[in-house]
Amino acid sequence: MAVNRRDFLKLAGAGVGSLVLAAGHTEPAAAESTPEEARRHPSMLYDTTLCVGCRACQNACRNWNETTAELNSEGMYDMPTDLSGSTWTIIKLYEEETAEDADAPGIFSFIKRNCMHCLDPACVSACTVGAMQKSPEGPVIYDVNRCFGCRYCMVACPYKVPRYQWGTTTPLVQKCTFCFGYVQPEGVVDDKNRLAQGLGPSCVEACPTGALSWGPREEMLEKAHTRIKSAPGKYYEDRVYGEHEAGGTLQLVLSHVPFTKLGLPTLDPRPLPSLTDPLNWSVPGIILGVGGLMSAIYVNRSQAEFKTKED
Amino acid sequence: MATTTIKSSKQATLPVGSIILWIILLIGVWAAIVRYSQGLGSTNLADSRPWGLWIAFDVMAGVALAAGGFTLAAIVYIFRMKRFYPLIRPTLLTAYLGYLLAAGSILFDLGRPDRFYHPFFYWNHHSVMFEIAWSVILYLSILTVENSQLVLEKFRLHALLRIVRKITIPVVIAGIIISTAHQSSLGGLFVLVPNQTHPLWYTPILPVLFYISAISVGLAMVIVESTLSAKAFDRPVESHLLSEIGSWLPTMLGLYLLVNLGNLAVSGKLGFIFEGSLASFMYLAEIIIGVVAPLILLSFASIRNDSARLFQSALLVVFGVIFNRFNVLVWGQNGAFYVPNWVEFAVTAGLISLGTLLYIFAVKNLPVYTDHTPEPEQISEEAPLPAAG
């Protein structure tokens, strides 16, 4: 899948011809997966009705991935308020106050945010250098050695997931890896890769209430739809968020309040990369079209010049 | 007016201008030190605002403003309107400096500037940004060839000069192709984010709008920079040429307006214009000040034939396109409120000063103005036909 630096230097050293070759080799194995292919991909289901907001998942993520704890303005460790370069998953609380009595508990819901691990991810399509990759196993992972920090992935992600390490001079883009670790050279397994060890993500393991479930995508979807069927009206629009959003995601969400209230955007089922793919395909057309047109105009004009000179 | 008075006034004003430029440049250097020693945290960029002034102004607007280079090259070399030859060298030089500064500002904006060469080795042909990275590098090489004539002539390297002149036409055509590709792709970057871009600016045909507006603003910049440098170097303004360029602008602006409004109408988004929100206000300001006003003004021959008013109308077009790029990139995107901080402003101002100083240096030392150069008839007359396609 990925070529490590030494291989790459060997290839690059062989000249421009092999540059093309090198590029062919360094191309991530898969840019996207179809819902069909994703059926067996590992998937996570989060159910707002079961979440009690204990944040065990948030801390488990920090512990396993060794992300630094966040400091508040007084320099003390404090609860983060959003995803960041060192917070890859977060529990947020949405609350709606009832109009009559502000003190009475209104409708509320927790929401766990992390990378949705899209089937056809915008960040992977956007990444200039192919640092964001769709692994053949499913999770969307990142190559720390490739990224040069253009931050187009951050602009492109419809869920605003990738975050940057703003405070350092050698920053990386950071996001949930589904505990799959970073992209590694052929044959090397990241010690942060829990999936390779036959474990699920650390957040799922930590969840005490069953609000998080883990398994192949088709099983998670089935589980979600069974929950919806067994309690009609309990879940918002009887819909599983992530089943179709922007082509579908491996992270699925069941909620009893509207998804937009939880910061989950309303997205067309069309995968976002399909919007820009035609642009890059059009490049040969531009070369032929514009090149041909300009050549024709030039020939035509210079012949006219020649004629006027003859006369 | 005696020439001596002009000379003395020039000596009096230029150093003052240069001193100011040098001071701005030094402040920029200080800001650069801050940025490189502290990282991007020294700017107002944040997770909710990953791109700011440097991408919106230095790269997006800068590259559009430099579109005069390929446009005028097409006019002179391909459409064979040789009367515009006197404008080509200063225009290609500004385009070159413009692209160099855009590339320079990317080195500030990249989180890992030490890896700036990665797009050469790690390819992602799905990425619009990948295509832009290659296009900009290729076009910089083309501008290098095009501008090499200045240096080759100066140092009388005639053998090389002959080669460069022989390949003029293919080089110009390659430049037009590559410019078409990346000027439009800069808009293509945002085709990927339908949900985060305000409907007034989001459209799948954003690349077309970016391309048309780049050509308009490229032409407008020829007027602006020719007028300015005529002032700065006490040269006569090529007013008949500039007013002819001015006469093309209403067509381009009209086309832009047609495509822009037509597209909003077809996609049923005209209502957003009058929604009364900040976005609708920004959109109206952009279209009225930057497109409609210069369209009307430049339709009058009396305005086009008056250097000062032609200059002001062209300035409106420039303002409009800069404003548009900010709207698409910053204010039209979902995200937190953003204003650049002093580091971002100082780096941008420093780069502009550097460009201006380089331009002054080049004009003083190289045959930028065609008084020193051979007749246009000699240029590329013998150039071979490019391979078709």
Ligand code: SF4
């Ligand atoms: S949620 Fe965002 S970061 Fe995660 S895979 Fe999808 S596009 Fe990429």
Ligand code: SF4
């Ligand atoms: S910031 Fe890094 S990961 Fe994101 S698009 Fe740019 S190179 Fe790719």
